[in-house]
Amino acid sequence: MASARREFAVLLGEFRRTAVLVPFDPYGSLWTADQNGVRWICAFSDEEALARFARAQGDGAREWSYRTVLGARLLDVMVPMLPGPAGVALDAGSTDGVLFPPVAGIVPDRAVVDPGKTG
Numbered sequence: 001m002a003s004a005r006r007e008f009a010v011l012l013g014e015f016r017r018t019a020v021l022v023p024f025d026p027y028g029s030l031w032t033a034d035q036n037g038v039r040w041i042c043a044f045s046d047e048e049a050l051a052r053f054a055r056a057q058g059d060g061a062r063e064w065s066y067r068t069v070l071g072a073r074l075l076d077v078m079v080p081m082l083p084g085p086a087g088v089a090l091d092a093g094s095t096d097g098v099l100f101p102p103v104a105g106i107v108p109d110r111a112v113v114d115p116g117k118t119g
Contacts (some may be wrong), residue, residue: 009113011098012106014072015090020052021116023075030078033092038113039082040089041074049091056093075100075107085113 020034020043023031029040044050044066054060069078071088079086080103087101102113 002054012070012100013044015088015098015100016075018045018071020045020071020074021047022069022088023050023054023064024062026062032082032086033089039084039086040092040099041078041082041086043069043074043088043090047092049094052085053091053093064099071100079107086111 009108016054022041024042030047033040033042041061042053044053049068050064051060054062071090079088081087085102087099087107089097089099091097
């Protein structure tokens with residue numbers, strides 16, 4: 001268990017320092033997905049991962065606009081701006097996808113959620 005925590009801490013640090021692609025939905029908002037009362041900002045490690053996601057959504061034909069954002073900015077600025085519990089889903093829908101949930105040590109204290117209070 002301690003080894004898995006260390007690996008996640010390394011992954012989190014790498015994510016915070018890395019620029020990722022954050023697509024916009026057809027209405028010009030950040031692409032998010034809601035699951036179990038948590039809103040997830042969808043971010044992608046590269047254009048290939050974003051294209052796979054678009055095809056999986058059945059929306060691979062349209063041109064997807066996106067912004068490049070540092071992972072730290074997503075976690076520290078964007079997550080707290082969303083209403084309700086929020087986190088970041090990196091490479092959603094892929095076998096290598098990673099969730100950065102709204103818990104202490106990942107998002108700012110003001111965005112941390114008590115797991116017993118989510119939907």
